[in-house]
Amino acid sequence: MVKMKVPEYMNKTEFSDEESLFEDVSENEFSNSNDTGDDSASWDAVIESKHSLLDLNLKELWHYRDLLFLFVRRDFVTVYKQTILGPLWFFIQPILTTITFTIIFGNVAQLSTDGAPKLVFYMAGITLWNYFSTCLTNVSGVFNANASIFGKVYFPRLIMPLTIVISNLMKFGVQFLLFLCFVGYYYSQNEIKPNAWIAATPIVIILMALISMGIGLILSSMTTKYKDLNQLIAFGVQLFMYATPVIYPSSSVPAAYQWVVELNPLVGLFDYMRYAYLGVGSFTFSDFIYPFVFAIVILFVGILVFNKVQKTFMDTV
Numbered sequence: 001m002v003k004m005k006v007p008e009y010m011n012k013t014e015f016s017d018e019e020s021l022f023e024d025v026s027e028n029e030f031s032n033s034n035d036t037g038d039d040s041a042s043w044d045a046v047i048e049s050k051h052s053l054l055d056l057n058l059k060e061l062w063h064y065r066d067l068l069f070l071f072v073r074r075d076f077v078t079v080y081k082q083t084i085l086g087p088l089w090f091f092i093q094p095i096l097t098t099i100t101f102t103i104i105f106g107n108v109a110q111l112s113t114d115g116a117p118k119l120v121f122y123m124a125g126i127t128l129w130n131y132f133s134t135c136l137t138n139v140s141g142v143f144n145a146n147a148s149i150f151g152k153v154y155f156p157r158l159i160m161p162l163t164i165v166i167s168n169l170m171k172f173g174v175q176f177l178l179f180l181c182f183v184g185y186y187y188s189q190n191e192i193k194p195n196a197w198i199a200a201t202p203i204v205i206i207l208m209a210l211i212s213m214g215i216g217l218i219l220s221s222m223t224t225k226y227k228d229l230n231q232l233i234a235f236g237v238q239l240f241m242y243a244t245p246v247i248y249p250s251s252s253v254p255a256a257y258q259w260v261v262e263l264n265p266l267v268g269l270f271d272y273m274r275y276a277y278l279g280v281g282s283f284t285f286s287d288f289i290y291p292f293v294f295a296i297v298i299l300f301v302g303i304l305v306f307n308k309v310q311k312t313f314m315d316t317v
Contacts, residue, residue, distance in 0.1 A: 061156050068159050068166070075167040090174040094130065098123045105247045114249045114280035117191050120182040121280075124273045125246035127179045128204075131172040132212045132266065133237050138164045139216025140233050143224045143309070157310040158303070161217060165209050172205070183277050193279030197272065203288065204269050210295035211265060217302030221309040245270045249281055265294040 061068075098119055105111045106118040113121040139161045143150070146160050186192045223229045241247075244266045253261050261267055268287040275283035 061158060061162075064155050064159055067155055068162060071159065071163040072167045072170075075163060076170060090171055091178055094123065094126050094175050094178060097126050101126070101247055111248050112252045114251060114274070116274065116278045116280045117186050120179075120186050120192065120278060121274065122247065123179050123182050124277060125270060127172070127175050128208060128270060128273055129241060129244065129246045130175065131168055131205075132208050133241070134168050134171070135165050135209065135212035136216045136219075137234060137237055138168070139213055140219035141223055141230055142216070142220050144227070144230070158306065161213055161220075161306070164216075165213050169205070169209065179277075192277070194277050195275075195279060197276035197283065200272070200276070200288075204272055207269060207288075207291050207295050208266075210299045211291070214295065214298035214300075214302035217306040218298070221305045224309060249274065251281055262290075265291045 101122040102118045106113065106122070138145075142160045142164065150157065183192065183194065187194060219229070219233055223233070243261075244264055245253075245261075250258075250261055250267050250271055268283070268291050271281050271287065272283050275281045
């Protein structure tokens with residue numbers, strides 16, 4: 001393994017040419033560093049030719065936290081720049097979708113809502129699903145979407161998936177406030193009964209973020225080589241919505257197929273949303289175990305695959 005060690009003072013001193021730079025680096029300085037084995041005391045950065053798949057390098061991610069903030073700000077500003085309604089689209093999209101679902105699935109198809117008002121029932125599912133689907137779709141195409149940046153400058157590639165998850169979290173926050181307005185209205189009409197489980201909402205949001213990011217990282221390794229997978233992913237996400245209780249309660253699934261539904265790690269999270277805020281369905285703390293384990297495993301595998309692909313993706317993208 002070839003290593004290139006960069007002295008800490010290289011970032012602080014200007015040199016006229018390469019000769020003057022290396023003349024100031026004595027052989028004793030290199031030998032002392034190797035003898036002690038503590039490179040961190042003498043060197044600001046170490047560039048290695050090979051890295052282990054398990055090397056997550058979280059310290060480097062922390063050093064680039066300002067870049068993460070700038071990317072999040074860029075995503076928020078550029079998406080709605082030069083638009084007529086701007087951030088109002090955060091509200092318009094879920095409202096129109098909720099109305100459409102209410103008419104088609106609630107009134108025409110007559111799907112059960114476990115006795116909850118149709119508007120707030122569908123709003124609960126749409127709010128969670130929009131965050132999950134957007135994160136999954138965008139993370140899966142992170143290499144293709146940012147190839148021009150990756151090819152020009154170095155920074156931890158994991159910054160981009162994190163940017164997508166955090167920037168979409170802001171959008172989710174706005175839509176969640178809209179959902180709370182619906183909850184407040186129907187609660188004042190005594191049509192729903194929220195309970196103390198609403199305090200666990202941050203856990204659900206974190207699990208949704210981890211699951212979508214983990215699956216997206218795995219898919220991103222495939223889309224770098226096979227471009228048409230982007231179309232398949234978009235179509236697959238739409239189909240996956242019908243395998244998730246977004247427009248129906250999980251209790252309405254026939255008993256013979258309940259085991260199939262329970263394989264979906266998102267089922268418990270959607271059941272939680274309606275149980276905590278609407279008081280319909282059922283939920284226990286044990287329902288968090290499967291989504292939690294699945295989120296940790298899929299994220300770990302996703303990061304390993306991402307670390308492997310990021311070294312050579314410029315050759316195939």
